[in-house]
Amino acid sequence: MAMQDLLQVWSNSPGVSAAVWLAIIVVVLYLGRTPSHQLIRSTSHGLRASLRLVARSVGKMEERLNQSNKAVVLSIAREATERGVESEFFRINALVERDLSGYPALHRKISDVIERIESDFHNASEAPAAPPAWLDAVEAIANIPRNGDVTASRILDNIEKTIKSAHNETQQAYKKSSAERHRLLKQMLPSWRNLSTTIDQVKGTISGLEERSRFIDEQMQIYQRIRANEDSIARTLTSSSLTQFFIAGLVLLIAILGSVINFQLIALPMSEMVGGTSQLGPMRTADVAALVIIMVEMAMGLFLMESLRITHMFPIIGNMNDAMRKRMVIVTFVILAALATVEASLAYMRDLLALDREAIMQSLSGSQLVEAQFRWIPSVGQMMMGFILPFALAFVAIPLESFIHALRTALGVIAAVLLRLITFVIRLVGNVIYHTGKVFIAAYDLIIMLPLRVEQLTRTRHNPNKAVLNTRSRTEPGLNKETLS
Amino acid sequence: MKKMLLLLMLSVAIGGCSDMHSRSNSTAVYMLLDSSGTYTEELAKAQTIVNYLLMMLDSGDSIAVARIDSGSFSEKDIIAKVTFDERPSAAIAQKKDFKHLVDQFIDVAKGSAHTDISGGVLQASQFLDETGAAKKYVLIFSDLEEDLIKSHIRDFAIPLEGVQVVALNVTKLRADNIDPRKYLQRLDLWQKRINDGGGDWRVVNDLEHLDRLLSVN
Structure with a gap:
């Protein structure tokens, strides 16, 4: 049924028909006032209560996460302090042995x-x-x-x-x-x-x-x-851990840039070894091989640092006896040196290839042909870079360890902040729903204010005291025990 | 032992995959140089194009340069052909040799009595198919005026599926100046022949923009 038809049900005049409809609606709303109020109230209260429950759960989760973060931070710090004290005792021992013996x-x-x-x-x-x-x-x-x-x-x-x-x-x-x-x-x-x-x-x-x-x-x-699980020390350590996170991240970024340079240095000559056309997935095999060499260098650096007990990421290496550790230091260092030598030779080869390529390009482009001469300084520079970079990359293990340790704290802090934000939003939504319910009830009564007024007058005439009370309770529908409490 | 075998099989599979990939990314170019009549004078420009192609192509790519003469459907007309080695140093050496061969040909090129462009395109199609390259180009450096020996039969569709045919430096003949429709008809005729064979057709007369040569698919 169209709107136009509805407006002509009671009379041909839309105005009159609309007025009749309005009267019917007001009467129906008046008759259904109490259940409607209950429906709105219970819905808004129920939703708010549910959301508060959810917010409380999220809050608990945040609390647990904070406790867990604190425990992690304290555990890491305890380990670091123990290590620091232990190393200080070793130093004192060395000092006593050297000077006071x-x-x-x-x-x-x-x-x-x-x-x-x-x-x-x-x-x-x-x-x-x-x-x-x-x-x-x-x-x-x-x-x-x-x-x-x-x-x-x-x-x-x-x-x-x-x-x-x-x-x-x-x-x-x-x-x-x-x-x-x-x-x-x-x-x-x-x-x-x-x-x-x-x-x-x-x-x-x-x-x-x-x-x-x-x-x-x-x-x-x-x-x-x-x-003693002091909160103040946990806060200090968290802050220190976040600082460590950013510093280690910065150093790792530098290391990544170094790796990119290293990659550029050996990718071209690698195609001379493994071919320049074959591909593994979307990448050239030569590029993959160059990346593998860099990764292996990093891994060897990691093992070297671990064997020297500078980092402590692999307990199995840390727990080895001294003789075994020394052997591991020698082996990893030799492999690293061999890879560095390979890189140096690849860098030299790259220079030769670049020289050849430059010559053929000049010849093909028809520009004046300059005889390709071997240039010592760039060649030696590239070779040195090829040799030094693997050793420099070996030290990535130190910031990497710091980064990994600090990452847990940083992620924990971020997660806690997010949970707090979620709690706030849920509480806000709950309150908005609750107050919207109150607004709906007030608006409902506003629509049926005429019959309400009539009811009020009738009650006043019959029982003035009771009517006043009833009116108050009716005109302030949102004001119940729960709200007052 | 079983693990070793598995590893070996895996590496062979990866090797196979990698080889397949290598062909799927490669480019093959077959360039036809018209050496008939007065068009021989234009060959110096072709030298520039060959040099550009040598600069653009890399390890794994293939290139061949052949002349168009009275009977071009023959391996003998191929001046130089090469598939660049996987090693960059070897590829550079191959480029040097290739350039040398093309330069030699252009220095001593003599005009032929007839012009068999269709035979050359057919020969190109066969060469490109054999390379198995992903991108295949036939570059025709000619005025596209075919002049066959009477006994030669060329009025059939040339199989050029997946091949881009680019006509370069299509010069106007004296007759074209009198009636330009002949020039346009010539171009239309070749476009139809190439399209009928399943190839794509383009004309590039502006040799200042060689970068457009291989980039458009």
């Missing part, structure tokens, strides 16, 4: 030096008889009056002469003794210096140990906080 000898040396200094000092302190006493005796004899007696005078002169001679000898002995003391004191100087240097060395070693022990203390404090 010779401490008894050093102590003996210091004691000897001190003994020598003491002995020299003791020797230097033994002084001869004081010269002033001799001088007084000589002066007293020289001053005895002669009284004209020749014999007495001669005797006295002889005595004076003998005494003077003895005095001179004593003075000379005294001078000699002083010179000896000065010599001994001079001898002490290098011993003092030696002692001072030795003590400085000991001081340096001890302060190195102090620094190390301070670092260990710091690490131990962090370790204790990690063991």
Whole structure:
């Protein structure tokens, strides 16, 4: 039935017919008011409750994820701290073994030096008889009056002469003794210096140990906080892990660029070995072979770093005994060196091919033919690059390990943020539905306001108090116990 | 042992696949040079085109240059033909040799009494089929004026399925200047013959834009 027909059911005038329809609708709506309100209310409440439930579940999931993230971060940090403390202890051990293992000898040396200094000092302190006493005796004899007696005078002169001679000898002995003391004191100087240097060395070693022990203390404090599952340390570690993620990502990007250069260096000459036309899937076999060489180099670099215990991605390698590990280091290094040599020769071949290609292109294009000459600098440069790049790529293992470890944290953080966002959106949608339900109820009552008003007036006339209450409850349909609570 | 055998079979299969791929991407070009009458003077331009083709083609591709003379349906008319080696260094050497042979021919080329273009195209079709290349081109460097020996029969469809035939430097004859319809009729006739044989037909007279030669499918 068309709209036009509907508007002519009650009267030929569409206006009248529409008014009749409106009246019917209002009456029907008024009669079905209570179930309609219940339907709208229960639908909006039900949807909101369901969405809140979903939001709570997602929130729980986020909580669990956060806990898991925290556990992962703390576990990684605990492992790293343990490793750090362990390596610090190894360093201290090496320091003690290197510098303090010779401490008894050093102590003996210091004691000897001190003994020598003491002995020299003791020797230097033994002084001869004081010269002033001799001088007084000589002066007293020289001053005895002669009284004209020749014999007495001669005797006295002889005595004076003998005494003077003895005095001179004593003075000379005294001078000699002083010179000896000065010599001994001079001898002490290098011993003092030696002692001072030795003590400085000991001081340096001890302060190195102090620094190390301070670092260990710091690490131990962090370790204790990690063991105590502190939130603050988890936040700090997460932040640090994200920084690590970006730095490692940047270094990996550089490594990828290096690999691309490496690929360009060996792809062309590779076609000389495996053919330039055959293909594996959508790629040229030569390109695949070049990629395989680069990948194998990276893998060897990974094993080398693992064998050297710089990275810890393969526990099976880390747990090998030292002899086996050393063998693995040698094997991986030899393979890496061989591949680097192959790359260097491929780079040389590439230069020759480029030279040939340039010559034929010049010949075919009809441009002036320049005799192709071997150019040493680019050739040697390419060879060096071909040789160095595999070793440089070997170090990719270090940022790769950091990246993989940090990736888990980064993904965890991103997932947690997404879950939080989803929770927010679900709650928002729930609230919007709930309030839309209230708006619908109010709009419903607005449509049937005339019969409602009539009902209200009728009730007021019969029972004013009850009617007021009923009216309030009817005019505020959304206001129920749940809303008030 | 079983594993080794499996590995061997796998590598053979991969090798087979790779070889199949290699042919499916390759290009084969057969160029016909008209050496009849006054058109011999145009051969210097053909040299440029051959050089361009040598620059464009690479390992695995094939090229042949043949002359159009009184009876062109013959291997003897092929001046030089080569399928470039997989190794780039060998391919470069082959290009040098090829260029040398074509240059030699152009230096000593003499005009023939008759012009058997159809025979040359038929010969080209056979050569291209044998290469098994994915993209096949026949380049006809001629004024397209066929002048057959009376006993030669050429009025049949030439099989050119999947071949692009490009007419290059189709010069106007003195008679064409008097009645240009003859030139257009000549072109239409050849287009019909090529299309009837299942090939695609193009005309490229502007030799300044050789990059359009092999790029259009």
